[in-house]
Amino acid sequence: xxxxxxxxxxxxxxxxxxxxxxxxxxxxxxxxxxxxxxxxxxxxxxxxxxxxxxxxxxxxxxxxxxxxxxxxxxxxxxxxxxxxxxxxxxxxxxxxxxxxxxxxxxxxxxxxxxxxxxxxxxxxxxxxxxxxxxxxxxxxxxxxxxxxxxxxxxxxxxxxxxxxxxxxxxxxxxxxxxxxxxxxxxxxxxxxxxx
Numbered sequence: 001x002x003x004x005x006x007x008x009x010x011x012x013x014x015x016x017x018x019x020x021x022x023x024x025x026x027x028x029x030x031x032x033x034x035x036x037x038x039x040x041x042x043x044x045x046x047x048x049x050x051x052x053x054x055x056x057x058x059x060x061x062x063x064x065x066x067x068x069x070x071x072x073x074x075x076x077x078x079x080x081x082x083x084x085x086x087x088x089x090x091x092x093x094x095x096x097x098x099x100x101x102x103x104x105x106x107x108x109x110x111x112x113x114x115x116x117x118x119x120x121x122x123x124x125x126x127x128x129x130x131x132x133x134x135x136x137x138x139x140x141x142x143x144x145x146x147x148x149x150x151x152x153x154x155x156x157x158x159x160x161x162x163x164x165x166x167x168x169x170x171x172x173x174x175x176x177x178x179x180x181x182x183x184x185x186x187x188x189x190x191x192x193x194x195x
Contacts, residue, residue: 010079014070025059025063028062028086028087031087039092054094055091057094058093061090062090096160097160139186142188143182147181150175154175
């Protein structure tokens with residue numbers, strides 16, 4: 001998109017012109033379809049029309065987000081680039097949620113203890129066992145129940161944060177803060193960070 005057209009689009013959006021909104025939606029839909037196409041291989045079980053629906057929903061939500069944050073656009077980058085990121089984010093969130101839609105999210109803090117790599121040498125297995133024992137002790141004794149649940153789900157069971165936020169009826173930001181605090185406590189307990 002031409003930088004001059006970018007400026008015109010922003011002005012037209014601020015004025016609430018229907019044509020500008022339709023043009024922005026088309027841009028966001030292309031971005032969402034790109035992201036869906038990029039991740040399609042990981043969602044081979046999802047039908048094409050459902051993927052198109054996901055792209056459309058992502059574009060719709062991105063449009064609402066861009067319009068709501070239009071006053072925050074500072075012009076540090078091209079508007080189209082700035083807006084494109086909203087669609088990529090929305091599509092990514094929707095695809096992760098769809099991928100985990102029928103999967104169980106294990107929230108038992110002790111489920112991670114079954115971690116093991118059988119291909120390791122005996123020495124490495126002993127070291128790993130010692131580390132996992134120390135980590136388990138730190139998780140049990142240094143973290144709150146909530147921190148344990150969040151840390152195990154995100155850091156050990158690799159549950160996507162937006163999926164966990166939805167299942168726990170909280171926000172991504174709250175989970176990031178909990179995860180940060182849990183990691184800090186664990187690093188301090190394991191001697192990897194000064195108090």
